[in-house]
Amino acid sequence: xxxxxxxxxxxxxxxxxxxxxMSVIQMFILFRSKATLMRIKFxxxxxxxxxxxxxxxxxxxxxxxxxxxxxxxDEVGAILAMAQRNLSVSLDKMTGDDVLRDDIEFTLDVLDQxxxxxxxxxxxxxxxxxxxxxxxxxxxxxMEQTEKSxxxxxxxxxxxxxxxxxxxxxxxxxxxxxxxxxxxxxxxARPQFINLKLDARENHLILHIQHDGVAISQADYEYxxxxxxxxxxxxxxxxxxxxxGELQYQRQTKGGTIExxxxxxxxxxxxxxxxxxxxxx
Amino acid sequence: xxxxxxxxxxxxxxxxxxxxxxxxxxxxxxxFFFTPLFLYVSINFILILTSNFFEIFYKNTFPIFHISTIxxxxxxxxxxxxFSSKNKAYCNLGLFLLITIYxxxxxxxxxxxxxxxxxxxxxxxxVSAMSVxxxxxxxxxxxxxIPNQLEGKFFIVMSFFVYNSSTFFFSLIEHKxxxxxxxxxxxxxxxxxxxxxxxxxxxxxGIWKSAQK
Numbered sequence: 001x002x003x004x005x006x007x008x009x010x011x012x013x014x015x016x017x018x019x020x021x022m023s024v025i026q027m028f029i030l031f032r033s034k035a036t037l038m039r040i041k042f043x044x045x046x047x048x049x050x051x052x053x054x055x056x057x058x059x060x061x062x063x064x065x066x067x068x069x070x071x072x073x074d075e076v077g078a079i080l081a082m083a084q085r086n087l088s089v090s091l092d093k094m095t096g097d098d099v100l101r102d103d104i105e106f107t108l109d110v111l112d113q114x115x116x117x118x119x120x121x122x123x124x125x126x127x128x129x130x131x132x133x134x135x136x137x138x139x140x141x142x143m144e145q146t147e148k149s150x151x152x153x154x155x156x157x158x159x160x161x162x163x164x165x166x167x168x169x170x171x172x173x174x175x176x177x178x179x180x181x182x183x184x185x186x187x188x189a190r191p192q193f194i195n196l197k198l199d200a201r202e203n204h205l206i207l208h209i210q211h212d213g214v215a216i217s218q219a220d221y222e223y224x225x226x227x228x229x230x231x232x233x234x235x236x237x238x239x240x241x242x243x244x245g246e247l248q249y250q251r252q253t254k255g256g257t258i259e260x261x262x263x264x265x266x267x268x269x270x271x272x273x274x275x276x277x278x279x280x281x
Numbered sequence: 282x283x284x285x286x287x288x289x290x291x292x293x294x295x296x297x298x299x300x301x302x303x304x305x306x307x308x309x310x311x312x313f314f315f316t317p318l319f320l321y322v323s324i325n326f327i328l329i330l331t332s333n334f335f336e337i338f339y340k341n342t343f344p345i346f347h348i349s350t351i352x353x354x355x356x357x358x359x360x361x362x363x364f365s366s367k368n369k370a371y372c373n374l375g376l377f378l379l380i381t382i383y384x385x386x387x388x389x390x391x392x393x394x395x396x397x398x399x400x401x402x403x404x405x406x407x408v409s410a411m412s413v414x415x416x417x418x419x420x421x422x423x424x425x426x427i428p429n430q431l432e433g434k435f436f437i438v439m440s441f442f443v444y445n446s447s448t449f450f451f452s453l454i455e456h457k458x459x460x461x462x463x464x465x466x467x468x469x470x471x472x473x474x475x476x477x478x479x480x481x482x483x484x485x486x487g488i489w490k491s492a493q494k
Contacts, residue, residue: 005457005461005462006462006464006465009454009457009458009462009465010465012454013450013454013469013472016450017472020443020446020447024439024442024443027413027416027420027439028439030420031416031419031420031435034419034420034421034422035428035431035432035435038426038428038431039428041425042425042427042428045425
């Protein structure tokens with residue numbers, strides 16, 4: 001009798017342990033999938049929030065830059081132009097007194113330089129040309145300027161239709177990334193030539209930059225981005241995240257390529273018939 | 282075997298400080314000392330210490346069982362209630378049942394220095410059932426919550442489930458083992474202590490996890 005109740009107790013104990021263990025494991029499995037799902041959702045929300053904040057900061061910065069640039073160009077520039085005109089009129093009216101004439105001529109020269117400087121600053125802060133004429137023309141102009149600085153021939157080709165219309169914010173970010181990359185190339189890669197090619201593939205706008213200077217690989221870019229002190233790459237990375245774009249560096253035997261791609265959210269009519277080649281020289 | 286059981290008993294007593302330590306170290310907030318969780322881990326630790334005192338001076342630890350059943354039982358239900366999103370009414374019912382059964386057991390079947398077997402078993406059943414209910418509540422939760430907090434809650438509830446279901450089973454067989462099958466006593470007691478250790482481990486992990494960002 002005692003043995004049988006002992007066996008019953010042992011068996012019931014084992015059964016209880018098995019039942020408890022199985023129910024705990026079952027609940028763990030059920031919860032694990034839920035927790036994984038929740039974690040993914042939470043991370044997406046966190047990223048979206050971060051992106052929203054970044055967007056707001058960049059937007060505020062852009063607005064501020066636009067305001068400053070506009071004020072510099074329209075107000076300070078106009079005042080200086082008026083002073084310049086008045087001084088010119090006074091100079092015309094003057095007779096004799098060479099010392100004073102020299103002084104006024106010198107002041108006019110200084111004013112002239114100030115007007116140029118203010119125009120350059122205001123254009124640097126807000127790419128007026130881009131806003132006015134669009135990405136294609138702005139990139140073409142950028143290459144013209146680059147060509148002047150390099151003293152060698154550069155080219156810009158585009159297979160994208162000229163009536164390409166992008167959201168302005170997207171356009172500005174894309175252009176600023178291209179400008180920053182070209183500036184970096186000029187500063188660090190010391191190339192003889194830079195070729196730019198704008199393309200639209202699989203609903204993506206792609207800018208292909210080819211050069212024959214000192215090139216870096218994708219790994220180098222990642223390292224510089226996370227360990228470097230410069231603000232340029234960080235700014236590029238921020239802008240890329242805003243436009244959900246990608247950047248690919250490739251080192252070749254001579255020189256290298258950089259590819260910026262950005263998803264197109266609006267209608268684009270790619271010109272499949274012929275590639276528009278815009279001669280720069 | 283008896284020595285092993287005794288050392289294991291002291292080990293479990295020492296481990297009972299772990300959830301309180303983790304709570305004091307990691308949990309932060311304005312209602313730090315007034316949360317059911319803090320009250321649960323601190324009262325549990327104090328009761329374990331006090332039970333030694335009662336054992337030495339009165340050779341009777343039933344008063345501790347009384348306080349433990351009503352206070353820890355109620356706190357566990359309150360914690361589960363705060364974690365539950367859909368079944369708060371059932372938690373209220375559980376709390377009401379626990380208090381009612383405890384009072385009946387206290388006044389009708391025995392006093393403060395007597396065994397509160399019925400209310401103890403009722404507490405184990407109620408809290409185990411509530412725990413399963415809240416676990417499924419957490420699994421089916423649709424609101425957006427911080428994943429670490431959700432996981433922390435899950436482990437805390439799981440610790441209640443493991444502790445109460447094992448205590449329930451042990452309570453059912455304890456009398457028979459003590460009176461008729463003493464050969465199985467140490468094995469079952471060590472198994473019970475092991476499950477209590479699991480309870481503290483899960484509880485500590487849950488408290489630590491829910492404090493993470």
